[in-house]
Amino acid sequence: MKIGVLAVQGAFREHMATLAAIGVEGVEVRLPADLDGVAGLILPGGESTTMRRLIDRWALREHILELGRSGAPIFGTCAGMIVLSTEISGGEEPILPLLHAVVERNAFGRQLDSFETELQVPILGDTPVHAIFIRAPIIEEIGPEVDVLARLDDGRIVAVREKNVIATSFHPELAGETRFHRLVATMAAEHADPGEGSGRRPHPIRRAKAES
Amino acid sequence: MTVETSTWATKKGLAQMLKGGVIMDVVTPDHARIAEDAGAVAVMALERVPADIRATGGVARMSDPAMIEGIMAAVSIPVMAKARIGHFVEAQILEALGVDYIDESEVLTPADETNHIDKHAFKVPFVCGCRDLGEALRRISEGAAMIRTKGEAGTGNIVEAVRHIRTVNAELRRLASMREDELFVAAKELRAPIELVREVARAGALPVVNFVAGGIATPADAALAMQLGADGVFVGSGIFKSEDPARMANAIVQATTHFDNPKILAEVSKGLGAAMRGIAMEAIPDAERLATRGW
Numbered sequence: 001m002k003i004g005v006l007a008v009q010g011a012f013r014e015h016m017a018t019l020a021a022i023g024v025e026g027v028e029v030r031l032p033a034d035l036d037g038v039a040g041l042i043l044p045g046g047e048s049t050t051m052r053r054l055i056d057r058w059a060l061r062e063h064i065l066e067l068g069r070s071g072a073p074i075f076g077t078c079a080g081m082i083v084l085s086t087e088i089s090g091g092e093e094p095i096l097p098l099l100h101a102v103v104e105r106n107a108f109g110r111q112l113d114s115f116e117t118e119l120q121v122p123i124l125g126d127t128p129v130h131a132i133f134i135r136a137p138i139i140e141e142i143g144p145e146v147d148v149l150a151r152l153d154d155g156r157i158v159a160v161r162e163k164n165v166i167a168t169s170f171h172p173e174l175a176g177e178t179r180f181h182r183l184v185a186t187m188a189a190e191h192a193d194p195g196e197g198s199g200r201r202p203h204p205i206r207r208a209k210a211e212s
Numbered sequence: 213m214t215v216e217t218s219t220w221a222t223k224k225g226l227a228q229m230l231k232g233g234v235i236m237d238v239v240t241p242d243h244a245r246i247a248e249d250a251g252a253v254a255v256m257a258l259e260r261v262p263a264d265i266r267a268t269g270g271v272a273r274m275s276d277p278a279m280i281e282g283i284m285a286a287v288s289i290p291v292m293a294k295a296r297i298g299h300f301v302e303a304q305i306l307e308a309l310g311v312d313y314i315d316e317s318e319v320l321t322p323a324d325e326t327n328h329i330d331k332h333a334f335k336v337p338f339v340c341g342c343r344d345l346g347e348a349l350r351r352i353s354e355g356a357a358m359i360r361t362k363g364e365a366g367t368g369n370i371v372e373a374v375r376h377i378r379t380v381n382a383e384l385r386r387l388a389s390m391r392e393d394e395l396f397v398a399a400k401e402l403r404a405p406i407e408l409v410r411e412v413a414r415a416g417a418l419p420v421v422n423f424v425a426g427g428i429a430t431p432a433d434a435a436l437a438m439q440l441g442a443d444g445v446f447v448g449s450g451i452f453k454s455e456d457p458a459r460m461a462n463a464i465v466q467a468t469t470h471f472d473n474p475k476i477l478a479e480v481s482k483g484l485g486a487a488m489r490g491i492a493m494e495a496i497p498d499a500e501r502l503a504t505r506g507w
Binding site for chain 2: 007008009010011012013014030031045046047049050053054057078079105106109110111112113114115116117118119132133134135152153171174175
């Protein structure tokens with residue numbers, strides 16, 4: 001099983017290193033052909049305006065949307081969260097709208113407002129996540145199918161999941177935090193080789209597709 | 213929940229987010245918008261692009277704060293601004309404006325011929341230029357959270373940039389191959405703190421992001437820098453001194469991503485109009501070389 005890391009710009013090498021640290025093969029994705037055979041995709045931090053240019057120019061958009069719709073896990077950190085949201089506050093066109101949410105770019109301000117903190121993410125257990133926020137976005141509103149995975153003390157949403165799509169405002173890949181990547185790898189393994197047929201349980205998205 | 217701002221991880225982390233990208237010199241908000249639309253990951257505000265500094269001479273200083281604020285208001289990407297080497301008051305002013313990164317830059321006229329700015333004293337992160345590993349490590353020990361090799365700004369000539377990135381990376385490889393007991397002399401020769409030299413020798417890499425700057429004028433130049441091991445590129449005069457800045461800027465962005473794909477490099481290099489004219493190194497007297505500023 002391989003997991004792609006969008007490598008058009010940003011901190012993709014840190015995600016590749018995190019995947020290597022948990023024993024998962026990562027693939028740098030710059031062109032549609034690089035997506036062949038990946039069971040999931042990570043969208044790194046970087047500049048979303050730059051990623052938009054590079055995603056558009058080489059027709060990655062349709063291929064990534066298709067991968068997301070197939071049920072493969074898609075994990076976006078920081079700029080990746082912006083890239084995945086269906087609405088960008090301020091009116092920019094969405095880029096890869098797979099996550100039903102309204103996202104605000106640079107929600108905390110400029111670089112001087114970038115910060116680190118310890119964050120409770122119950123889905124990952126009781127040990128807090130060391131979260132690094134760099135000119136980070138937040139989720140302002142969520143659709144009915146979106147689960148909140150983490151909030152700041154003031155209630156602002158900084159990590160979400162909608163079915164196979166996960167997004168965080170912060171950077172687990174900069175903090176030596178591997179649990180999100182393990183979760184994504186688990187979901188990707190399930191997507192690549194679902195339990196269906198072995199009598200265990202249905203895969204929600206594949207089952208829905210098979211029945212329709 | 214304790215919240216810490218301006219930590220080493222956030223300072224260095226912003227530079228990590230800029231990797232694989234192009235940081236473009238801009239003089240006005242209009243330039244900044246063109247750069248953002250073309251896909252720049254950040255813009256660098258300065259008074260005059262290096263080619264003009266070279267042409268007009270005089271003392272080159274920090275940009276007008278009103279102009280910097282105009283640029284910050286015009287774009288959503290990070291805004292960097294240049295301060296003179298050793299001019300910590302220009303840096304204080306830039307921090308007060310809230311810029312995202314300060315470049316303590318040899319492109320401006322130095323304000324101190326002995327000391328660089330104590331960059332640990334600032335909340336805003338700094339990027340500094342270097343020609344070799346020792347210079348990079350001295351800047352990092354002063355608090356720089358990002359490094360760029362200097363090249364020779366405002367020339368449109370890539371030769372110095374190539375020399376500097378090759379030098380830094382060759383010295384890194386040499387350091388990584390040394391025995392522990394050889395590192396003391398290495399630190400002396402590099403004129404850098406032994407603790408930092410040890411860390412770099414162990415990792416075989418700089419502890420911060422390293423971009424290439426100074427002389428990039430075409431998509432092929434940017435890809436050359438990337439293939440030689442740059443984490444990203446700064447382009448100064450190369451964009452706004454070319455015939456069609458928006459097209460050149462976008463082509464350099466594409467080339468920086470697809471730096472190891474010659475077919476795509478050929479595709480994006482087509483029909484861009486004239487690149488900046490450029491200057492041969494032999495035509496520049498030693499006294500007018502910018503890269504030799506900084507110590």
